[in-house]
Amino acid sequence: MSVRMCPHCKAEISASMSAARSNDIECPKCGARLEVASGPRTISTLCGLAAGAIVWKLSVDSSGDLGGVLPTLYAFLAFGIVSPLVLMFTAKLRNAPAIPVPLPVHDSGSAGHGAGGHH
Numbered sequence: 643m644s645v646r647m648c649p650h651c652k653a654e655i656s657a658s659m660s661a662a663r664s665n666d667i668e669c670p671k672c673g674a675r676l677e678v679a680s681g682p683r684t685i686s687t688l689c690g691l692a693a694g695a696i697v698w699k700l701s702v703d704s705s706g707d708l709g710g711v712l713p714t715l716y717a718f719l720a721f722g723i724v725s726p727l728v729l730m731f732t733a734k735l736r737n738a739p740a741i742p743v744p745l746p747v748h749d750s751g752s753a754g755h756g757a758g759g760h761h
């Protein structure tokens with residue numbers, strides 16, 4: 643079982659957690675926003691599709707005249723199992739782009755001075 647590490651504080655982040663929550667992971671220790679790089683996710687999807695296709699082909703060949711329901715079901719199961727598994731072992735965490743925080747504006751000294759009503 644591979645374990646992801648937070649790039650900030652080197653805290654361990656469980657692989658199941660990083661696989662379950664797709665793009666929005668928060669480090670449980672330092673709270674840094676992390677995300678799974680998009681490359682491994684594509685790879686895992688492709689592997690899941692390939693596994694589904696293989697299982698579908700195998701079950702079509704083996705089940706003979708059972709009809710087309712079971713092979714499709716098996717293919718979906720294979721995709722649902724293989725894809726997150728591959729993602730668990732290939733995903734790497736990287737820093738998520740920081741949310742821009744608007745700076746508080748404090749220039750009350752210049753504005754609001756000349757627009758008064760007193761003379």
Ligand SMILES: [Zn+2]
Pocket residue numbers: 648649650651652653669670671672673674
């Ligand atoms: Zn951290």
